[in-house]
Amino acid sequence: xxxxxxxxxxxxxxxxxxxxxxxxxxxxASTTQVLSRASAATANSWTATASMSTARATPTATALSNGRxxxxxxxxxxxxxxxxxxWSPAGTLSQPRSGYFVAVRLADGRVLxxxxxxxxxxxxxxxxxxxxxPTGSMNVGRDSFTGTLLPDGRVLVVGGNSLNGVxxxxxxxxxxxxxxxxxxxxxxxxxxxxxxxxPDGTVLVAGGISTAGWPADAERYNPATGRWSKAGTMTTGxxxxxxxxxxxxxxxxxxxxxxxxxxxxxxxxxNTRRWSATGSMTSVHARxxxxxxxxxxVLVAGGxxxxxxxxxxxxxxxxxxxxxLVDPYLQDSAAALLPNGLVLYAGGSxxxxxxxxxxxxYxxxxxxTP
Numbered sequence: 001x002x003x004x005x006x007x008x009x010x011x012x013x014x015x016x017x018x019x020x021x022x023x024x025x026x027x028x029a030s031t032t033q034v035l036s037r038a039s040a041a042t043a044n045s046w047t048a049t050a051s052m053s054t055a056r057a058t059p060t061a062t063a064l065s066n067g068r069x070x071x072x073x074x075x076x077x078x079x080x081x082x083x084x085x086x087w088s089p090a091g092t093l094s095q096p097r098s099g100y101f102v103a104v105r106l107a108d109g110r111v112l113x114x115x116x117x118x119x120x121x122x123x124x125x126x127x128x129x130x131x132x133x134p135t136g137s138m139n140v141g142r143d144s145f146t147g148t149l150l151p152d153g154r155v156l157v158v159g160g161n162s163l164n165g166v167x168x169x170x171x172x173x174x175x176x177x178x179x180x181x182x183x184x185x186x187x188x189x190x191x192x193x194x195x196x197x198x199p200d201g202t203v204l205v206a207g208g209i210s211t212a213g214w215p216a217d218a219e220r221y222n223p224a225t226g227r228w229s230k231a232g233t234m235t236t237g238x239x240x241x242x243x244x245x246x247x248x249x250x251x252x253x254x255x256x257x258x259x260x261x262x263x264x265x266x267x268x269x270x271n272t273r274r275w276s277a278t279g280s281m282t283s284v285h286a287r288x289x290x291x292x293x294x295x296x297x298v299l300v301a302g303g304x305x306x307x308x309x310x311x312x313x314x315x316x317x318x319x320x321x322x323x324x325l326v327d328p329y330l331q332d333s334a335a336a337l338l339p340n341g342l343v344l345y346a347g348g349s350x351x352x353x354x355x356x357x358x359x360x361x362y363x364x365x366x367x368x369t370p
Contacts, residue, residue, distance in 0.1 A: 041369040044311070045323035048366050049344070050086050052078055055363040056347040060103035061334035062111050064127050069336045069344055072103050072113055077125065077132075080346070080365070082338040091131045094123050100192075100332075102147030104155050106175050112155055114173070115142040118163050122173070122180075135178040139171055140164075146195035148203050150223050156183070158205055158221070161191040166211055170221070183226045188215050194243035196251050198270045204231055204251055206268070209239045214258045218268070218275070232273045235266045242290030244298045246314050252278070254300050254312070255285035261305055262286065265312070265319075281310040282321040289335035291343050293370050299343055301325065301368070302333050304351070309368065326366040333362075343368040 041047050056073030063069055069080040070090055074097065077090035093113065101116025106124075112135070114122035120141040123134045138157065145160025145167070155173040159166070168189035171182045186205065193208025198220075206218040214237030219228045234253065241256030254265040261284035266277050281300060288302030293311070301309030301322070306329065309322035325345075333348030346365035351357055 041367070042323070043369055044320070046309075046325050046345075046366050046368050048326045048364070049080075051365055052087055052346060052363040053089070054078070055361040056334075057349045057361045058098065058100055058332045059334040059347040060101070060113075061336040061344065061346060062103050062105050063336045063338075064105070064111075065109045066127060067339045068127075069338070070103070070111055070125060070127075071334055071346055072097055072101075072111075072125075073334075073347065074098060079130075080344055082340060082342070082344070089130075091125065093132050094134045095119065095121050100144040100160075102145065102157065104147045104149050106149065106155070107153040108175065110175070112147070112173060112175070114138060114147065114157065115145060115160070118143050118161070124175075136173070136180055138173075138180050139182055140167060140169055142167065144191040146193060146205070148195045148197050150197070150203070151201040152223065154223070156195070156203055156221065156223070158195055158203075159186055159190045159193060159208065165189075166191050166209070184221070184228055187219055187228055187230075188217060190215060192239040194241055194253065196243045196245050198245070198251070199249045200270070202270075204243075204268060204270070206231070206234060206243065206251075206253060207238045207241050207256060213237070214239060220273075230273070232268065232275050234268075234275045235277045236262065236264055238262055240287045242285070242288060242300055244290045244292050246292070246298070247296050248314070250314075252290075252298055252312060252314075254281060254290060254298075254310075255288055255303065257286040261303065278312075278317055279319055281312075281319045283308055283310060285310065287331040289333055289345065291335050291337050293337070293343070294341045295370055297370070299335075299368060299370075301335070301345060302330055302348065304329055304331050311370070322368065327362060327364050330362060338367075341370060343370075 059073030097116045099117035111125040118141040120138040142160035158170045166189040168186040190208035203221040216234045216237040218231035220231040238256035251268040263281045283306045285303040298312040330348035
């Protein structure tokens, strides 16, 4: 029996509505499952999530405005979706990024990747097109340096190691024209240091290694003048440390090495320009990560000697050990805060020794639940 046109249309619309309803139900169920798994995780613990498609030795992790995390390292990049708990490709870089490069999210949402392995090249990731494009090159090829977004939208890169040795030079990237210009040089050349933007827009540079060892002096850059000033003396000179700006504007510097791994930590007060020791962590963390949590605390994790992470509470000035990591003893991993308050921890490397020692690079990823 042939169906009338009106009847066929009604049947088609009904089938389409049913399909849409089924699709919406499936998507809701998938999202609910992800959220249920997250809520079921024990507080102060680590749980495995999907692994990256590629193992990455010294990756960077940058939170995008859409809630996804861009992880860069090597010749490719990928995106972590915290709702789906899955990874997707994020394009191929114009030049592979290895060693210790920087990735900085710009004011317009794009991400600047620059340097690594003494290269001066730089490029931009556009989330709208999920692709990379070259931009102007730095004046100096750098590795193990820092990149900091300034209040006016420019990016300050400082120090690092180059083919000409440890650098005191600093330069500014202007996303408006894609050009780099040299600015005032550091009083003390350094690499493997930290850089933190303070509430007044100045940038605190601390720690690292200079030609004379592990400098304890810190320095502060003023974007308005392009000049550096003294920023006090740290309680301990340290390289490969983490630096985190707290909610009250102070900076927590934790772990690192000098030359052995350190569990100690200290605080910088930008108002007095003074450093003071704070409690020590329960583990040594050198070449680890630090993330400011939504609670106001600071998670520090990673390092060749660390099975667990540590959480700093500014209110009590104390540290608390986390549960054991899924993949302990990793160093040079990447981490970022997710919109739901969890922390993504991905990639990195580890040296394993039995009868012989060998170097392992990881694609694994895990989530920390505060």
